[in-house]
Amino acid sequence: MSTFNGLPAHILLVHFIVVLAPLTAILAIAASIWSGVRSRLVWLIAALAVFTLVLTPLTTEAGEWLEKRVPKTAAVEQHTEIGDWMIYFSVGLVVVAAALVFLHLGERRGNAPVRWQSIAVMVLAVVIGATTIVQVYRIGESGARAAWDDVSATAGDE
Structure with missing residues (x-):
């Protein structure tokens, strides 16, 4: 899956990861501290963790497809390298x-x-x-730089 409805699939899939990974992490932390939260949300946390694990390689594969179609820059390369590590954090959530x-x-x-x-x-x-949340931030920040650095540099000239 390289595109969806004419848009690069990576751009759509990444939003699931950006929401689900930190949400799963926060819920898991809460459930590890409070047994009441655990008893109510443990199966939701497990489902979210597995869903995040399934989506992660789909998102990175879609990103690699997109990487071949955008100008090669240091920012794109850095984002790709950092993004490749997300699978380990998704496994950690599981x-x-x-x-x-x-x-x-x-x-x-x-x-x-x-x-x-x-x-x-x-x-x-x-x-x-905590490390998953930090990693999602790092990946997202590097992706934003890869996508928008030229635009923000141009906007600063006005």
Whole structure:
């Protein structure tokens, strides 16, 4: 899928990642801290994490298709290199979601999680969640520079 309705698919798909990855990260952090949030949202978090994981390679493939059709610049190259790392953060979100499901299923069976398990999942969620949010920002910022630097430079001349 290189275009959708005449627009580059990357431009459309990237908006899903920009919303879903940080949203999933924030929900996962909240669910790792509060069991009430976990019991209500664990399956939504798992679904969002898997959906983000599925969309990530589609988005990067669409971006590579687009990269071949735009002028080669350092900004485009940097965006592509940073964007290629997003798959690891998406996998991390799935790992966190799986850990939350593990805690949730134990709680549903009446087994309170062992303290170290809760702490480990919380640390994992905070570290992976925070780094995912930062990475999405870095990718988006580099993509905006790749797409709009020439326009903003021209606008500054007026």
